[in-house]
Amino acid sequence: MFIQLLRENxxxxxxxxxxxxxxxxxxxxxxxxxxxxxxxxxxxxxGAIGKATGDHPAVQGWWATFLEAVALPGADLFTYLVMWGELLVGIALILGVFTNFAALMGIIMNFAFLFSGTVSTNGQMILLTLFILVAGYNAGRFGLDRYVIPFMRKKIYKEKEFTPTPLHAN
Structure with a gap:
């Protein structure tokens, strides 16, 4: 019932x-x-790799291993991905275009930051992003998704008589 409310109201x-x-x-x-x-x-x-040591490490060993073996050697790539990923996720969410994809990429970054021992506002952002992800299309209803999603559905299915399923009039 709650999920239906999030998705249709x-x-x-x-x-x-x-x-x-x-x-x-x-x-x-x-x-x-x-x-x-x-x-x-x-x-x-x-810094995150350094937090994986001691009696009560803030970063788990498996994540520190990933950071040391993959992220650190590719730090230049990760620098680029983080900077531009954050900016583009933000723009997409503000405009309401590809909302669910942007929210998914945002929550993945939030989890990566949490795994790296940075608490900050990541927990709050994850919680709010979950509502957007569960709501699906309704989260972008008052944004560009209102126009982009039906257009893309029409292009993908390439059917002359295809009409997207209308949202409930709640």
């Missing part, structure tokens, strides 16, 4: 739009700050 869509824009702003400003501020993921990755 227009009033909830307005609330989701507010959450979506808030999250988008957080991502966009974080990404822009990294782009203009000379961010280097190498230092962050080394």
């Amino acid at each position: 227009k009033g909830v869509a307005i609330f989701l739009a507010v959450i979506r824009v808030y999250l988008g702003y957080q991502w966009m400003t974080a990404g822009w700050g990294k782009i203009t501020g000379g961010f280097d993921a190498g230092g962050f990755i080394q």
Whole structure:
């Protein structure tokens, strides 16, 4: 019942739009700050690897191994992916275009930051993003998804008589 409310109710869509824009702003400003501020993921990755030691490590061993074997040697690539990923996720969420994909990429980054021992606002952002992901199309109803998704469905199915399933009029 709650999931149906998230996915179909227009009033909830307005609330989701507010959450979506808030999250988008957080991502966009974080990404822009990294782009203009000379961010280097190498230092962050080394710091996370350092948190994997001691009696109560903040970073689990399996994640530290991934960081050491994959992320640290590719720190330049990860720098680029984080900076531009944050900015683009933010813009997509604010505009409400490809909302679910943007939210999915955002939550993956939030989990990566949490796994790396950074708490900050990541937990809050994960919780809010879960509502957007569960809501599906309704989270982008008051955004560009309202126009982009039906257009893409028409192009993908290439059927002359194809009409997207209408949303309930709640």
